Amino acid sequence: MFHHHHLLLFFLLLHHIPPSTTAGHWSLLLPTIGISAMHMQLLPNDHVIIFDRTDFGPSNISLPAKKCRADPNDMALKLDCTAHSVEYDVSSNSIRPLTVLTDVWCSSGALKPDGTLVQTGGFNDGDRVVRVYKSCDKCDWQEINSGLIEKRWYATSHILPDGRQIIIGGRRQYNFEFYPKTSPEEKVQKLLFLAETYDQDIENNLYPFVFLHTDGNLFIFANNRAILLDYDKNQVVKTYPEVPGGDPRNYPSTGSAVLLPMRVVQGVVAVVDVLVCGGAPKGAHVNAKNGKFDKALDTCGRLRISEPDPKWVMETMPMGRVMGDMLLLPDGNVLIINGGSSGTAGWENGRDPVLKPVIYNPDKPIGSRFEAQNPSTIPRMYHSAAVLVRDGRVLVGGSNPHERYNFTNVLYPTELSLEAFSPSYLDPSSFIYRPKILSSTTRFQYGKQVVIRFKVQSQVDTNLVYVTMVAPSFNTHSFSMNQRLLVLDSGNSTEITGDLTYEVGVVAPPSCNVAPAGHYLLFVVHRDIPSEGVWIRME
Ligand SMILES: *[C@@H]1O[C@H](CO)[C@@H](O)[C@H](O)[C@H]1NC(C)=O
Numbered sequence: 266m267f268h269h270h271h272l273l274l275f276f277l278l279l280h281h282i283p284p285s286t287t288a289g290h291w292s293l294l295l296p297t298i299g300i301s302a303m304h305m306q307l308l309p310n311d312h313v314i315i316f317d318r319t320d321f322g323p324s325n326i327s328l329p330a331k332k333c334r335a336d337p338n339d340m341a342l343k344l345d346c347t348a349h350s351v352e353y354d355v356s357s358n359s360i361r362p363l364t365v366l367t368d369v370w371c372s373s374g375a376l377k378p379d380g381t382l383v384q385t386g387g388f389n390d391g392d393r394v395v396r397v398y399k400s401c402d403k404c405d406w407q408e409i410n411s412g413l414i415e416k417r418w419y420a421t422s423h424i425l426p427d428g429r430q431i432i433i434g435g436r437r438q439y440n441f442e443f444y445p446k447t448s449p450e451e452k453v454q455k456l457l458f459l460a461e462t463y464d465q466d467i468e469n470n471l472y473p474f475v476f477l478h479t480d481g482n483l484f485i486f487a488n489n490r491a492i493l494l495d496y497d498k499n500q501v502v503k504t505y506p507e508v509p510g511g512d513p514r515n516y517p518s519t520g521s522a523v524l525l526p527m528r529v530v531q532g533v534v535a536v537v538d539v540l541v542c543g544g545a546p547k548g549a550h551v552n553a554k555n556g557k558f559d560k561a562l563d564t565c566g567r568l569r570i571s572e573p574d575p576k577w578v579m580e581t582m583p584m585g586r587v588m589g590d591m592l593l594l595p596d597g598n599v600l601i602i603n604g605g606s607s608g609t610a611g612w613e614n615g616r617d618p619v620l621k622p623v624i625y626n627p628d629k630p631i632g633s634r635f636e637a638q639n640p641s642t643i644p645r646m647y648h649s650a651a652v653l654v655r656d657g658r659v660l661v662g663g664s665n666p667h668e669r670y671n672f673t674n675v676l677y678p679t680e681l682s683l684e685a686f687s688p689s690y691l692d693p694s695s696f697i698y699r700p701k702i703l704s705s706t707t708r709f710q711y712g713k714q715v716v717i718r719f720k721v722q723s724q725v726d727t728n729l730v731y732v733t734m735v736a737p738s739f740n741t742h743s744f745s746m747n748q749r750l751l752v753l754d755s756g757n758s759t760e761i762t763g764d765l766t767y768e769v770g771v772v773a774p775p776s777c778n779v780a781p782a783g784h785y786l787l788f789v790v791h792r793d794i795p796s797e798g799v800w801i802r803m804e
Pocket residue numbers: 297324325672681
């Protein structure tokens with residue numbers, strides 16, 4: 266025992282292990298974008314589409330001159346000359362107001378293979394609307410009324426291997442449907458699992474965590490357990506065990522979840538893991554409504570869904586978190602950011618902001634995977650959002666736990682600001698290791714070889730180069746829909762010109778179950794330092 270402690274101390278001194286809270290860097294990008302970022306999606310032209318809801322009353326940004334929205338259905342303002350959606354341009358750090366007519370509150374979405382955002386549902390007059398946004402300098406939302414069969418409020422969307430989307434659940438909807446439909450006769454499909462996981466009155470199964478498994482089925486997690494669904498036949502092909510402890514992880518006991526990075530080796534993804542983190546204990550939502558704010562869950566469950574009979578492996582985060590966001594970073598780590606340490610989601614129900622993000626390294630031994638990061642100064646509670654952008658930063662915005670915009674006499678005033686969190690791989694000290702992609706094919710065909718040329722400021726350690734590809738996700742309510750990261754099968758990189766220019770050969774993902782067609786950010790990573798991404802299209 267004594268010797269053991271001595272050794273540990275010696276080890277600590279020898280390695281000068283930095284305190285665990287000095288990593289990462291925050292910057293305020295814009296003090297206000299005029300709306301509170303409740304939903305965010307990065308588009309393949311580096312613009313980010315952002316919106317909250319149309320019935321918040323006036324926002325803090327006007328629509329272009331003389332444009333107003335007259336909506337007899339709006340519950341806050343029948344004539345509204347303010348915008349509730351904006352487009353943010355990453356490179357110029359500027360915004361442009363957009364016009365959305367029907368209510369997009371608590372909706373979902375996904376990018377089509379051609380990069381068009383298809384966003385579905387919402388509230389009130391928007392609950393069955395499908396909206397399409399294709400980015401260009403003057404573009405705006407296009408809305409398709411009655412695009413959905415059922416009302417979808419708090420539903421989850423996922424892109425499918427055939428390019429369609431599935432929209433699952435929503436308030437009091439124990440079913441799913443597709444968009445677009447293959448025929449006008451196509452009906453909704455019942456999903457009993459959503460009724461079974463519904464906790465009386467408080468739900469705890471909204472915005473289910475949905476991932477496309479590499480076998481073509483959908484992994485669906487709601488409340489405290491999951492199924493594997495063959496959506497074509499509407500058959501539950503597997504039922505997974507409950508997460509130990511049984512506490513709920515979905516809205517309003519909002520935790521978050523990711524499909525961990527998937528390594529492709531010789532055309533096969535052998536290991537597929539899901540990680541679910543945080544949430545609120547059973548009963549927390551009712552307690553919060555009565556003024557008692559229970560401590561958030563500090564546990565994560567990791568499930569190897571590539572195994573025939575997997576069991577949850579539990580891990581403990583440095584702190585509890587509810588309403589956190591989990592984002593896959595280009596180096597294959599997971600960023601856990603935003604949220605509070607007590608209470609639940611919903612109006613006025615959260616407390617004690619968690620200002621420190623945490624990085625989870627899935628490859629480290631259990632017990633040493635989490636590292637707390639430098640804190641922000643801005644609470645990001647209910648209705649906050651975060652997305653990865655091409656240069657490796659994470660945009661963070663939103664937070665409005667109030668029924669209307671409220672900037673005074675409240676615990677967590679409505680946040681209109683936009684910040685960026687820069688993980689430590691963007692530190693200036695990493696500059697000499699950072700690859701810069703010089704060229705790559707931008708059209709990736711399934712299973713085909715691609716050669717990527719890159720440059721580094723110093724001699725490359727060719728064993729320490731890998732290539733990742735990340736799908737841009739639709740983030741809202743602590744879940745990033747369609748998020749996935751692949752580590753591509755690559756050869757050794759070779760120097761080709763003697764001036765620190767290298768080439769690495771990779772094989773594009775094997776199938777649309779592994780990587781649905783569409784846009785991805787491609788990164789060359791050297792010594793765990795990612796390049797800026799380049800957009801490629803999987804087809
Ligand atoms: C938003 O507008 C309201 C009303 O004009 C104003 O009181 C408030 O200070 C503004 N907030 C921000 C962050 O711009």
